Amino acid sequence: MKKKIVVCTDLGPALSLLTLRDDLDVVVWPHAVDTECPRAWLLENVQGASGLVVCFKERVDGEVIKAAGSGLRAVSTISVGYDHLDLPLLASRNVQVGYTPDVLTDAVADSAVMLALMASRRTNLTTSLVTSNAWPAFQWTPFALSAPQLSTTLFSPKRTVGFLGFGRIAQAVLRRLTLGFGVSDAIYTPRPEAPPQVMRDAELLRGLMPNLHSLRAVDMPTLAADSDFLFVLAPGGEATRHLIDESFLRRMKPTSVLVNNGRGSVVDSTALAKALKEGWIWGAGLDVVEEEPHVGVKHVLPAEQGVREKCVVVPHLGSATHETRAEMARLTVVNVLRGVDGEQMESGLDLGRWQ
Amino acid sequence: MKKKIVVCTDLGPALSLLTLRDDLDVVVWPHAVDTECPRAWLLENVQGASGLVVCFKERVDGEVIKAAGSGLRAVSTISVGYDHLDLPLLASRNVQVGYTPDVLTDAVADSAVMLALMASRRTNLTTSLVTSNAWPAFQWTPFALSAPQLSTTLFSPKRTVGFLGFGRIAQAVLRRLTLGFGVSDAIYTPRPEAPPQVMRDAELLRGLMPNLHSLRAVDMPTLAADSDFLFVLAPGGEATRHLIDESFLRRMKPTSVLVNNGRGSVVDSTALAKALKEGWIWGAGLDVVEEEPHVGVKHVLPAEQGVREKCVVVPHLGSATHETRAEMARLTVVNVLRGVDGEQMESGLDLGRWQ
Incomplete structure (x- = not known):
């Protein structure tokens, strides 16, 4: 009997890596190209599946996992995040979980540089x-x-x-800005509990010299006061909620630019609107916004006069390039195939803490 | 008697370099901060001037030069272009002419990268x-x-x-794209009469290795067919008019992006609108447009549905940064001071061909 793989999302040409396998029964949500998969379709079709391919829109919870049954071996999501997956339950059933970190670093870094330029040049106004x-x-x-x-x-x-947030994407942004645009100095605020990264920073600085003159970990008030361009690339959650608030924004330079490619919840939207309107900062470029996607005609950032001219909002498309999404799809397919074949995934989550 | 300097344009803080000089009579168009100087004011006030400071909007023709009288020693324009100045007449009267080349290279290169990113990510549509x-x-x-x-x-x-056009600005764009964004190959089409620049290109390539793998001069059909991102940075005039026409655009890739920071007349707007609408190319980012500033609700590029989503138009603001405009103003002031003092300008036009 063929192993069943259920695919809820559009995989582009990478789908053929699944459909070319004679030993698999591949069931694809038929409107995947332009419509999100309804939960009813998922619950009905997931029965008896060995592998399941989803995006961050499909909640893989107890109901779905139980509907799949005991044969489920692999869940593969085409995303970096995995909040939509019930990891403890999947771990307890020995289901491998694949995801797609790292591959979107460059696409998001491009988006961050674009937003920095758009916000500084105020393209909403000029266009x-x-x-x-x-x-x-x-x-x-x-x-x-x-x-x-x-x-x-x-x-x-x-x-x-x-x-704010100095991981892979931030470092890719820094490379663009120093080597490409001659930016001379960089600062970042580490997580409170993080150990100092002296060796990493020395190595980074060495690789970006002579363009980059300094790279320093600083406290939040210094980050606010000294940044000409500030990039928020921190993850979401309670620990980072509204780290960029009114008191932070009041410390920034009137010529400074804020870019958020991290998570919307890190920036207090009401405070940001006030900061823009009253000229505490110069402009903002946002790929993520608090309460997204419920951002539109009634939201203070894109809608209010005196704010919208200074605030560029793109609907969370930092990683949306042909090249990156195709690679995410390829990796997603490879992950699910490895999982159903009983091999280790190319990019699998470590579920050890739940096992 | 004090020497008179007439200033038609806003010089920001650099104006104080003039007004602090006790031996000068500095006459400034009173609404320079937000309004272009009327010709009548210029003609009335230029009489008896030793020095004249203008922007590209003020035509310094025979009428103005004669109104100034025989004491005119310096005309200083806050611009790279000098089409608005009657150079032969100024040369015949031994008037030095100052302008501000080079200083805007980086600001315009930033704008070109911004437009490339905006056009590829289709920010008109997404925002x-x-x-x-x-x-x-x-x-x-x-x-x-x-x-x-x-x-x-x-x-x-x-x-x-x-x-298309491979001077200082193009090379500054190339530096950003290779060192910052990892672009691997570069091509350009030289002017038909230009001698091969083998040594220059070898040196450029060496400076951008290992990121840049190749830098080649090619013909126009190859430029069209091979460019993923095409930057038009050629000067205007009859020799370059509509070099980017329908046949060129038809040769481009459907995923390619066109950026114009050179002169509007180089790109045939009607052909570009057709290329965008029919998907011959992916998108366009324009800081200059044919027939500018008469571009708006009735112009095919920003107005037509199926085109505007793919075409970003900024009203010729490539060099419009605080830092660059301040340096242009400083240089403009230094030029006019040197001229009225009988010294050589810091950045003066060579008028030898007319003398």
């Missing part, structure tokens, strides 16, 4: 001048619509970038 | 999903709204960038 037909009457003066510059130059040689 | 309240109903699927990726990765290691 709307064109579309609203205001360009012909625009009075050109040397400082009209001028903005803080990301890159350093001979006549402006110092630029400090700050990071 | 409008948020402002139009479409985010809550957005169906997340792995390839929804995915885009070509600028940076290379281990699983997508080749990216070719092309340049």
Whole structure:
């Protein structure tokens, strides 16, 4: 009897790695290309599955896992996060869990640099001048619509970038900014419980010299006060909720730019709107927003006049490139195949703490 | 008697370098901060001037030069271009002419990278999903709204960038893309009459290795066919008019992105709109547009549905940063001071061909 693999999400060309296998019965949610998988379809089709492929939208909880039955060997999600999976229950049933970390580092780092440039150049405002037909009457003066510059130059040689969350993506952003744009100094605030990373920082600094002059761990008030461009790349959860609040934003420079590619909950949206409106900071570029996706005409950041001109909001698309999503799909398929074949996944979660 | 300097444009803090000099009579257009200088004011006030400071909006033609009189020693423009100045007449009167090249290289290169990222990620479309309240109903699927990726990765290691116009700004863009984003290959099309730049290219390549694998001069069809991201940084004029036309655009890849920070006239707007609408190319980011500033609700690029989602238009603000405009102002002031003092300008045009 063929092993059954249930696929709830669009895998692009990588799906053929599954369908080419004669020994598998591959059941795909038929509207995966443009519609999220309904829970009813998942519950009905998951019965008897050896492998299950999901995205972060499908909750794999007790109900789904029990519906699958005792033959389930692998759950593979096309995401970095795994909050949607009941890991203790999967571990207790010896189900391997695959996910896709690391591969999206460069795509998200590109997005962070884009948002930094868009927020500093205030593209919401400048592009709307064109579309609203205001360009012909625009009075050109040397400082009209001028903005803080990301890159350093001979006549402006110092630029400090700050990071809240200094993992792989932050380091990829730093590489772009130092080697590409000549940013001269970097600071970050480590998690309170984290041990000092002296060796790692020395190695990073060595690799980015002579462009980068300094890389330092600092406290939150210093991070706020010294950053020309501040990148939030911290994970979500209670420990980081509203770390960027009114008192932090009040300490920032009026020419500073805030970018969030981490989690929306880290930044207090109401405080940010106030900071933008009252000019405590220059601009903001957000790929993630508190309470997303419920962000729109009534949300203070994209909607309010005096704020929207300074605040770019993109709907959580940092990793949304053809190349990266294709690699995430490939890895997701390889993970589920390894799992149903009883081999170790290429990128599997360590479930040891629950076993 | 004090020497008179007439200032038509906003110089920011650099103005004090003029006003602090007791031996000068500095006459400033009183609304310079937000309004272009009217020609009538210029003609009235320029009489008897030793020095004249303008931006590209003030035509310094025979009428102005004659109104100034024989004491005019220096014209200093806060711009790279000098089409607005009657150079032969100024040369014949031994007037020095100052301008501000080079200083804006980094600001414009930043803008070019920003436009490349915005056009590839289609930010007109994605940000409008948020402002139009479409985010809550957005169906997340792995390839929804995915885009070509600028940076290379281990699983997508080749990216070719092309340049039409390969001067200082293009080279500054290339440095950002190779060292910052891991772009692997670069091509450019030289002017037809230009001698091969073998030594320069070898030196550039050496400086960008190992990230950059190749740098080659190619013909226009190859530039079109091979560029993943194409940067137009050519000057205007008849020689470059519509070099990017329908036949060029038809040769480009459907995933390719066009960026123009050079001159609007190089790109045929009608052909570009067609290319975007019919999917010959992926997207476009424009800081300059044919017929600017008359670009708005009736112009095909920002206005037409099926085009505007793929085409970012910024109203010629590539160099508009605080740092760069301040340096342009400083240089403009130093130039006019040197000129009225009978010294050589820090950055003066060579008028030898007219003398």
